[in-house]
Amino acid sequence: MAFGSFSGNRSAAPMAEINVIPLVDIMLVLLVIFIITAPLLTNAVKIDLPKASSEPNVTQVDNVQLAIDADGQLYWDGEKIDRATLLVRLHDAAQRQPEPELHLRADHDTRYEVIAEVMSEAGKAGLTKIAFVTDPSPSPAP
Template sequence: MAFGSFSGNRSAAPMAEINVIPLVDIMLVLLVIFIITAPLLTNAVKIDLPKASSEQNVSKAEVIQLAIDADGKLFWNGEALDRAAMLQRFHDAAAKSPTPELHLHADRNTRYEVIADVMSEAGKAGLSKIGFVTDPPAAPAAP
């Protein structure tokens, strides 16, 4: 960048050049600083840690299969029982940890009132995981 000129031609136009040399100097200094400091950040203390294997203690919840036939008869895991015995078993099962899952197998012709009553009593006893078990639809025959 020149401040003056020896030529007699004096023009009043400003200089339109950008001096990039100071910018390059700063960038090179920063590059050197990063090259020097980057390896210092990755150093770690070498420690020989002990090896231990442990498995997560996962206790699976018991599954209770409660079947209700078309006449409203109750079956606890295949064993026939009456309503009073069912209520007692609900309370006993709810006291277990983890709380068992209740799977309802209801006949297609079972009255809704019976199913709603069983679900209500299970909820009152503390069984919150209730599921309905259904049969998948039959696959259509191939032509």
């Protein structure tokens, strides 16, 4: 497979052979690379995770129910209150021993900003046990 020759016999026909040796060399190099790197990609850490069952939490006697409706109105144990009263009651609750849990019930359409502000104020007042109360019934499919 010579590209040129010194003989005087020159033919005008084009060369019809395809040189596949470089293609085979590249494919073999890629095959070796994939053989080496494939086991590295599938390596996983084997850990034994603890088993846990989900059971309803038993509500402690010392808890405060704080509800927020869709309009941002606050309810302390079912009583309608304003922001200033909330701050006073949060500080009073933080002083009690043992510290009560704050159970936060927010309407589905309540703005996140209102919930974040209430949680921030509870943290500033000193309440460290804040829980979100959810409805255990399954939600309807959209």
